[in-house]
Amino acid sequence: MGRRRDTEEPMDEDRQIDSISGRAVLLDGTRTVKIGISSGSIAYVEDISSNETLDTVIFPGFMDIHVHAREYPMPPRENSSDSSAWEAACRKETFLSAGKAAINGGVTLFAAMPNDPSPPDGPQSYKKKIEISSSAPCPVLLFAAVTATSEPWDDLPYKVYLDPKPSRFSFNKWTDLRNVLARYSGCRVFFHAEDPDLIEKLGSQGPRWKTRPPDAEMAAVDRLLELTEKYGLMSHICHVSTEMAVSLITDYNRHSSEPVSCEVSPHHLFFSISDEGVLGAGKPVDIPSELFECNPPLRSERDRRFMLHALKHGLVDVLASDHAPHSLEEKKKGAPGMPHLDTLGPFAGWLIRDGGYSHARISEILAAAPARIMSKYLDQPRGSIKNTFSASFSVLDLSRSTLVDGSQITDRGPLETLCKWSPFSGTPLPAFVVKTVINGKEYEF
Numbered sequence: 001m002g003r004r005r006d007t008e009e010p011m012d013e014d015r016q017i018d019s020i021s022g023r024a025v026l027l028d029g030t031r032t033v034k035i036g037i038s039s040g041s042i043a044y045v046e047d048i049s050s051n052e053t054l055d056t057v058i059f060p061g062f063m064d065i066h067v068h069a070r071e072y073p074m075p076p077r078e079n080s081s082d083s084s085a086w087e088a089a090c091r092k093e094t095f096l097s098a099g100k101a102a103i104n105g106g107v108t109l110f111a112a113m114p115n116d117p118s119p120p121d122g123p124q125s126y127k128k129k130i131e132i133s134s135s136a137p138c139p140v141l142l143f144a145a146v147t148a149t150s151e152p153w154d155d156l157p158y159k160v161y162l163d164p165k166p167s168r169f170s171f172n173k174w175t176d177l178r179n180v181l182a183r184y185s186g187c188r189v190f191f192h193a194e195d196p197d198l199i200e201k202l203g204s205q206g207p208r209w210k211t212r213p214p215d216a217e218m219a220a221v222d223r224l225l226e227l228t229e230k231y232g233l234m235s236h237i238c239h240v241s242t243e244m245a246v247s248l249i250t251d252y253n254r255h256s257s258e259p260v261s262c263e264v265s266p267h268h269l270f271f272s273i274s275d276e277g278v279l280g281a282g283k284p285v286d287i288p289s290e291l292f293e294c295n296p297p298l299r300s301e302r303d304r305r306f307m308l309h310a311l312k313h314g315l316v317d318v319l320a321s322d323h324a325p326h327s328l329e330e331k332k333k334g335a336p337g338m339p340h341l342d343t344l345g346p347f348a349g350w351l352i353r354d355g356g357y358s359h360a361r362i363s364e365i366l367a368a369a370p371a372r373i374m375s376k377y378l379d380q381p382r383g384s385i386k387n388t389f390s391a392s393f394s395v396l397d398l399s400r401s402t403l404v405d406g407s408q409i410t411d412r413g414p415l416e417t418l419c420k421w422s423p424f425s426g427t428p429l430p431a432f433v434v435k436t437v438i439n440g441k442e443y444e445f
Contacts, residue, residue, distance in 0.1 A: 061108030061392030175243025349431020
């Protein structure tokens with residue numbers, strides 16, 4: 001196992017609890033209940049009378065199925081360049097810091113992506129990464145990487161990256177990917193969907209929203225749906241960002257016995273871009289534009305509004321952070337992605353207040369749907385508040401706001417992600433995570 005950064009310490013503000021009471025989002029509605037807990041599982045749910053504030057809501061534990069934790073097995077010390085790259089990755093995020101950021105944002109389990117310099121594409125490399133991930137203070141699911149030489153070796157979630165720049169974990173030619181996917185029939189495969197051929201033709205000069213246009217996502221999704229049907233894959237499309245992509249997936253699912261699931265990330269729901277600059281919820285933002293570079297890039301205000309509608313009405317299944325903890329210095333050099341773990345729960349409050357999402361829909365997109373998609377890989381049932389399910393809860397106070405100011409959350413403390421910034425800095429998000437409970441262990445803020 002790799003060594004730890006000296007500045008990282010385990011979270012110590014936790015305790016095992018035997019019950020939790022309040023307004024809870026259940027399968028048949030939101031009611032005031034007492035939830036009994038035994039051995040990390042829900043033992044009973046009973047209705048009670050309570051003076052609990054109506055603004056505090058207990059949700060089934062939020063699950064984030066798209067996180068970049070950055071830490072991977074430490075390479076041999078004799079290779080100085082590989083060791084330097086490993087050190088740099090661990091300065092971005094470790095499993096310990098990602099777990100702390102997740103708990104800070106009300107997340108009770110996250111799934112870690114496999115785009116490492118040494119990708120976990122076989123049983124030995126995957127086992128080594130499992131050992132490292134055990135340092136996280138919340139449960140972690142690991143994706144296995146699909147690479148040019150890999151084969152499925154177990155019933156795991158697998159991840160495919162498409163990119164015009166070839167690497168050990170990505171494909172830049174459709175013929176290569178087609179040959180590999182033939183070996184993954186029947187597997188659960190997640191896809192980063194941007195057409196490498198089209199992106200290569202456009203070149204890399206200019207901002208990503210112009211060099212990785214909506215057509216690149218649409219073309220990739222179209223081909224991936226064709227490959228899904230041909231090879232009998234259980235496919236999931238990551239971070240969809242356009243109306244066209246969602247329409248293709250919706251049309252496919254009308255005629256398929258094995259529906260393709262998909263997710264959207266907070267930045268594609270909140271931010272949009274045009275020649276005039278970046279908008280946040282339809283209003284200009286006073287943050288340098290390079291901080292908003294991501295793959296796929298921000299889209300038009302029309303696409304942003306459509307994605308809000310699509311997630312609200314079930315055309316998109318899941319809200320997933322695509323947490324990418326690049327430092328501010330790296331962002332200025334063009335690193336793609338944004339950090340969201342510390343703010344995922346508060347962002348759910350924005351969906352409720354400004355997006356008109358019901359409590360039940362928040363529970364679906366952050367708990368029930370992620371649990372269904374990842375059900376084979378969970379140690380116990382999750383995603384709902386019912387007997388025998390994991391006693392994991394995300395407790396939000398919807399009367400309080402969360403305000404990120406630089407590297408701090410006002411009235412709370414520092415961001416736990418090692419990159420120490422948020423695209424929501426200066427924007428109050430209308431919810432406050434007051435408790436995160438994981439298998440009966442309570443973290444109270």
